[in-house]
Amino acid sequence: SQTIHQWPATLVQPVGSPLSLECTVEGTSNPNLYWYRQAAGRGLQLLFYSVGIGQISSEVPQNLSASRPQDRQFILSSKKLLLSDSGFYLCAKEGEVYGYTFGSGTRLTVV
Amino acid sequence: KNQVEQSPQSLIILEGKNCTLQCNYTVSPFSNLRWYKQDTGRGPVSLTIMTFSENTKSNGRYTATLDADTKQSSLHITASQLSDSASYICVVLPCGGDSNYQLIWGAGTKLIIKP
Numbered sequence: 001s002q003t004i005h006q007w008p009a010t011l012v013q014p015v016g017s018p019l020s021l022e023c024t025v026e027g028t029s030n031p032n033l034y035w036y037r038q039a040a041g042r043g044l045q046l047l048f049y050s051v052g053i054g055q056i057s058s059e060v061p062q063n064l065s066a067s068r069p070q071d072r073q074f075i076l077s078s079k080k081l082l083l084s085d086s087g088f089y090l091c092a093k094e095g096e097v098y099g100y101t102f103g104s105g106t107r108l109t110v111v
Numbered sequence: 112k113n114q115v116e117q118s119p120q121s122l123i124i125l126e127g128k129n130c131t132l133q134c135n136y137t138v139s140p141f142s143n144l145r146w147y148k149q150d151t152g153r154g155p156v157s158l159t160i161m162t163f164s165e166n167t168k169s170n171g172r173y174t175a176t177l178d179a180d181t182k183q184s185s186l187h188i189t190a191s192q193l194s195d196s197a198s199y200i201c202v203v204l205p206c207g208g209d210s211n212y213q214l215i216w217g218a219g220t221k222l223i224i225k226p
Contacts, residue, residue, distance in 0.1 A: 004154075043115070043200070043216035044155075090154050102154025 003027050006091050006103035013110055019064075019078040021106050023091030026072070032094035033074040035066055037087045038105075044090070050074060086110045113138040115203050115217035123223045128191055132220045134184040134201030146175050146186050147200040149219065155200055158186070163206070188222075196224045 003026045013019060025031055035047040046059045048066035056066050063082050067075045074091060091103040115136045124130050136144070143162045147155035159168045159175040161184075167176045172189045186199055198219040205213055 041120075041218060043218045045216075046214070088152075092154070099157050099160065100155070102156070105152065105154050107152065 004091055004093055004101055004103035006089075006106055008106060009104065010107045011109070013081050013108065015083055015110055016080050019076070019081050019085070019108070021076040021089055021091075021108075023074040023076075023103055024072055025074075025091075025093045027093070029071055031072070033068065034092040034094070034100075035074065035076050036090040036092060038090060039087050048076070081110045083110050113203075113205060113215050115201055115215050117199075117201050117217040117220050119220060120218075121221040121223070123225060124191055126191060126193055126224050126226050130188050130191060130222065132186045132188075132199050132201075132222070134186070134217060136182050136184070136201070136203050136215075138203045138205050138215055139182065140206035142204045142206045144175075144177055144184050145202045145204075145214075146173070146184075147202060149198045149200060151197070158199075191224050193224050193226060196222060198222070 005024045030052055032051050034049045036044045037047055038044050048056055048058055050056050050068045053068055053071055063085060064076060064078050086109050089106045089108055092100045095101050118133045141163055143160055145160045146158040148158050149155040158170050158173050161168050161175060161177050163179055174187045177184045184201060188195055198221050200219040201217040203215045
């Protein structure tokens, strides 16, 4: 999407290493932002959502954390990656009239 | 438990043919039902959004239908093109859900169009 920027597109990390995925958005201020993970053959799993700076809600207890240091910046982190953290990570912005806009995603492989 | 189940899991059709993808849900009551298209390695893109009171909605060659009585939705693709190859995901927002964090996602149907 042109209004959501995610990087990197692919990432291979060893078990036990830290992680930082960044998502920045354009457009309206104070958007609701989301981090999802998608495993092969499974539906999207909501990890975190944020309704504003410093406000993070976690849907699933896990090895990951999220932060929103600025209005248009949403970061997904881990101190020590597990094999089970592998997956396709998507950042999303809540749009007008029930819509989502997704970023292009990050394919994370933990080895 | 609120669930969204899609069928078939995967489908292969020839270019130019029509196809219909199914979505059964147990979410009740619900606010709206959405269909997304997800190209491989990309984020999902919205195709249609229907409220509980709508029966059908079209977006070009894509037509979604909704039967709230049987709790079923379908996505019909007409005159398929190679670019239609993707995963199609059905998503339901439960009633009372005022934000997208309450969306319930199906696992998707992987559609492959062959020339």
